[in-house]
Amino acid sequence: MIDYSFLQHYWWFIISLLAGLLAFLLFVQGGQSMLFSLSKTDQHRFLLVNALGRKWEYTFTTLVTFGGAFFASFPLFYSTSFGGAYWVWMLILLCFVIQAVSYEYQSKPGNTWGRTTYQSFLFINGLFGTFLLGVAIATFFTGSDFLVNKGNITIMGGETATGLVISQWQNPFHGLEALLNFRNWTLGLAVFFLARTLACLFFINRLADQDLVARSRKFLLYNALPFVVFFLTFVIWTFLSKGFAVDPATQIVSLVDYKYFFNLIEMPVVAIFFLLGVVLVLFGIIRSLISSTYASGIWFSGLGTVVTVCTLLLLAGYNNTAYYPSTADLQSSLTIQNSSSSEFTLVAMSYASILVPFVLAYIIYAWGSLERKKFKGEDLKEDGHVY
């Protein structure tokens, strides 16, 4: 039962799950993108920063773990996408680098560049970090221009210094060309507005300040609407588009009409979870909009986000589909078969992954123990560490 193919599917599931968790935790970024608009006073902004500041490391660590797990389980993706779509990934990374210091430094004397600079860093991270991650993930469905030829490495003293590199990106913009495709934009914007929507739900749940909660409910509507529009546009467009199918016998990649829609039909369990995820997201949003006292929307929409994003990526990788397609040469496309680590490594890593529930348990414990009561300005002094 546990053969190589099972392990490849297992690890693609883990990657998809991590992507789902990351998408949920991007509420931190969504909140950062509203630091200036949602808050009306300095006290407001102070509260928002401190509420988010206790969570940012989860998002950051999930991003790092997503990267590490992707490297270990599908190294050809790591070498092809990161080394090829250089600028998109570098910009994403820079957005997160500037975030990492900003909470800790913004209110400390001697921070040199001033509070506004660090809060702007948070804003930039919230705006571009989410959008670009969405664009990058959209290329899993729309494709990129690259060639993979493992034989290149046998070139000794070739014409160019880089001739021996296995993965060759064909577009001189090195990843930025993804911005020329409007379908990529729709997912980028969907992720951006989703992050903001989740942030509103998070604030509604966490904050004691009535003024901020009321404004969060208003902002929830403004952000949930464009989120739904862009998300549906992306999903419907993707279901109606050609997809990158892999012949299971020959491993030949070809374009197939409605491939992703067929994936949904052919994998009913994935389909059910996908729809369930979408319903949960919408339920959390709508209930929070209807009832002015309802504060638990974040849990439904959050869980729904994890499930939806996870299943969306399963649609990209399962059912004989190339998850990182090449439009320059279909046969260079990456599949979970041709890009994965060896069976031995996947097994070794699977043993390590058994410890993940334990990790989740202590995260839930820590989260819970710090959040027994609503978040108030007065608590900050008492807790002893203020941003």
Added chain:
Amino acid sequence: MELLNASLVDWSRGQFALTAMYHWLFVPLTLGLGVIMAIMETAYVRTGNEQWKKTAKFWMNIFGVNFAIGVATGLIMEFQFGTNWSNYSWFVGDIFGAPLAIEGMLAFFMEATFISIMFFGWTRVSKKMHLASTWLVVLGATLSALWILVANAWMQYPIGMEFNPDTVRNEMNDFWAVALSPVAINKFFHTVVSSWILGAAFVAGVAAWYMIKNREPEFSRQSMKVASIFGLVAVLLTAMTGDGSAHQVAQKQPMKLAAMEGLYEGQNGAGLIAVGLLNPEKKSYKDDVDPYIFKVEIPNALALLGYRDMDAFVPGIKDIIEGGYTTTTGEVALSFVEKQERGKQAIQALADYRTAKKGNNETAAAEYKAKLKENYPYFGYGYLDTPEQLVPNIPMVFWAFHIMVYIGGFFVVFFAVLWFFSYKKKLETTKWLLWLSILSVPLAYICTQAGWIVAEVGRQPWTIQDVLPVQAAISALSVNSVITTFIIFAVLFTALLIAEIRIMLNQIKKGPKAD
């Protein structure tokens, strides 16, 4: 062509060096200060003395400022393997990726989760739970060091893997050989305990400043007490593991050992240079210029250090390139030219194997596969053109090694003296020692950076020892792209470093009372 070639590789290396050195400004303080503040909190929980809590909290605030920028600079390190070392990522990702993933799953989350309890949980969890959280932050940081050092050690001493010609990459076949290789174990302990020295020196330096200023007497005494004992233990352990590291280097990377000592001509019972000055006129391993302007040697010490035998033969740079000497395993060492030839045969056999496979010619494929396997230990040499490429930057490695050892030696004496005066409660009145404590802070940073220069510059040209040189490990990028990101990182990290240092100085000036 040659210039372009060199540029991309050099800028990629430059960027990696830049980001790694920045990252390493913050990591050792996290590792060292982490243990110190955890010890202090333990003292608080055991004695109930509120002053210990204040002292611990002050250091935790410093820890937080340092930790944030460590996280910021660390993110790039992980993704850079993909962005700038694309071939590397595929060629060895099957082995190298696993420790990185485990680091994320098991170590980073531990750090990130419990640091929130450490900072925000003082009134929200019990005393004991808080103490446990602090220790778990330290454990998480140390575990993350373990996994990344396992990965680094594997690059210096690739083991537990086999090359698969069908997938054109190295594949892991023994996880524990990778995780528990002697190089990994040594590197882990040497790196972590030497980071404790830096943490101890940092704490001692700051406490000394308060003593000079006649401020915070209780806090300073407590800090000095912990720092001096902890520093002394750390420096002794570092010396032990440093000896182990040198022994490993001699076995696995003889060129690095030769570079550390500027040893061009091998000798039986070679000595260790106690004091020496390299001759800048020495341009090549082939010329007859004396590599030293002067040197004072400890007789037989290098042979003893490297081979645990006073009379052992220590090969010099020239010997390693020309071959012909007997190695520790009893074989006659191949020359560079022979290794290069076998490397080229291995690479060609791989190309031929792929062609034969495509043509369904199984017999030929099997032959090429056997030939590849036979020559694979020298695979990387096939990408090198000249023997000079095999020689790392000698002055840089030589000086880095000697500076590291000198400063390390200084710290043995320093912490012993500091502990003595602290024990005798005479520190406050011993001004020269207080000033020396302040001076020892930058020395600790120089020492730890020098250590990494020895490890990383000393292993050039290899990303994976003998298997993949830097020029075959790169991404297919334009030089300008890498120059641009290099500049962005240089400017951004410098700006953040300035902020970090100024925030710390501000916090130190304010002192623990302000909290």
